[in-house]
Amino acid sequence: MITKDIEKALEVLKQGKLVAIPTETVYGLAGNACNETAITSIFALKQRPTTNPLIVHIKSIKDLEKVSENIPYKAYILAEHFWPGPLTLILPKKPEVSSLITAGNDTVAVRVPDHPMTIELLNKLDFPLVAPSANPYGSISPTSPKHVAGYFDSELEVILDGGACRIGIESTIVGFEKEEVIVYRLGSLLLDEIETLVGPVKLKNSTSANPQAPGMQEKHYAPNKQSYLTENVDQFLTLNSLSNAGVISFQSEILSPRISQQIVLSPKGDLKEASRNLYKAMHQLDLSSVDCIVFESMPKVGLGRTINDKLNRATTKKQ
Numbered sequence: 001m002i003t004k005d006i007e008k009a010l011e012v013l014k015q016g017k018l019v020a021i022p023t024e025t026v027y028g029l030a031g032n033a034c035n036e037t038a039i040t041s042i043f044a045l046k047q048r049p050t051t052n053p054l055i056v057h058i059k060s061i062k063d064l065e066k067v068s069e070n071i072p073y074k075a076y077i078l079a080e081h082f083w084p085g086p087l088t089l090i091l092p093k094k095p096e097v098s099s100l101i102t103a104g105n106d107t108v109a110v111r112v113p114d115h116p117m118t119i120e121l122l123n124k125l126d127f128p129l130v131a132p133s134a135n136p137y138g139s140i141s142p143t144s145p146k147h148v149a150g151y152f153d154s155e156l157e158v159i160l161d162g163g164a165c166r167i168g169i170e171s172t173i174v175g176f177e178k179e180e181v182i183v184y185r186l187g188s189l190l191l192d193e194i195e196t197l198v199g200p201v202k203l204k205n206s207t208s209a210n211p212q213a214p215g216m217q218e219k220h221y222a223p224n225k226q227s228y229l230t231e232n233v234d235q236f237l238t239l240n241s242l243s244n245a246g247v248i249s250f251q252s253e254i255l256s257p258r259i260s261q262q263i264v265l266s267p268k269g270d271l272k273e274a275s276r277n278l279y280k281a282m283h284q285l286d287l288s289s290v291d292c293i294v295f296e297s298m299p300k301v302g303l304g305r306t307i308n309d310k311l312n313r314a315t316t317k318k319q
């Protein structure tokens with residue numbers, strides 16, 4: 001049920017059950033990080049392979065050493081600067097952290113989310129929350145309570161209503177190998193912003209080359225409808241004889257009789273606005289009567305790179 005009742009959410013979480021929580025990026029499917037039954041039920045509800053580890057959400061940087069140890073100094077620099085916010089750090093785990101969370105890895109993913117309701121929850125709980133995005137494995141991430149209800153309404157007693165997500169795409173995932181800073185998943189925190197603080201980073205976000213790295217499934221964020229990504233929508237529709245198409249474009253409306261529905265992500269050409277609107281647009285067209293969804297690729301800079309990465313995964317044919 002969608003509700004703003006934080007007390008009810010606390011009660012459900014303390015019982016070891018799951019609650020959908022708002023964050024600044026996407027909604028999370030949260031459970032007690034210290035309760036293995038709760039952790040197991042997250043994987044079950046999402047139908048997520050247990051080999052794909054979860055992010056631990058803590059209330060502040062002060063709790064970082066409760067879950068991780070041997071923390072590189074560059075991690076502190078980034079955490080102090082960007083938390084609360086869309087940065088996930090991969091760090092050596094403390095033995096107390098359940099290996100169910102980390103999928104048997106000796107590292108743990110951790111972040112401080114930036115949403116007042118979820119911070120209030122974390123402040124009132126004496127355990128952190130594990131929370132993957134609140135969607136079935138591989139499908140479109142939710143950026144509103146309604147999206148979560150569309151997936152899990154009957155399974156969740158509490159879908160905490162914190163409104164539409166301010167940022168709308170996932171956190172950037174950063175780890176450390178010796179002295180190097182590695183970006184494992186492009187997200188809403190830009191590489192430039194990270195590099196300003198800790199110097200050059202290495203991107204390990206590619207797909208099949210490095211399957212053990214996080215967020216790597218090639219098929220991800222995917223609508224149910226057949227979906228395509230192209231730089232030139234009009235030409236693509238003609239060449240492939242597609243009609244009754246749903247189109248998600250960046251800045252300008254594309255004119256073609258082959259298009260039945262079109263969503264322009266940001267008429268003023270702002271990539272932040274485009275990010276905020278992306279998943280909502282995908283949900284909307286996936287539920288509409290169009291036969292396929294065609295995405296126009298974004299400018300290849302900043303958040304445009306992140307969005308293109310998600311769209312590549314949303315439209316890839318491989319499972």
Ligand code: TXA
Pocket residue numbers: 023025026027028029052053054055086088090102105107108109113131132133134169170171172173213214215216
């Ligand atoms: O913005 C976000 O990060 C959202 C909100 C809810 O916080 N969460 C999110 O979680 O996107 P999820 O589970 O959908 O994606 C987490 C990613 C996965 O790709 C997982 O493989 C990676 O983090 N990950 C988690 N723990 C890891 C670890 N120890 N080592 C490597 N990758 C890890």
Ligand code: MG
Pocket residue numbers: 132133141
């Ligand atoms: Mg996810």
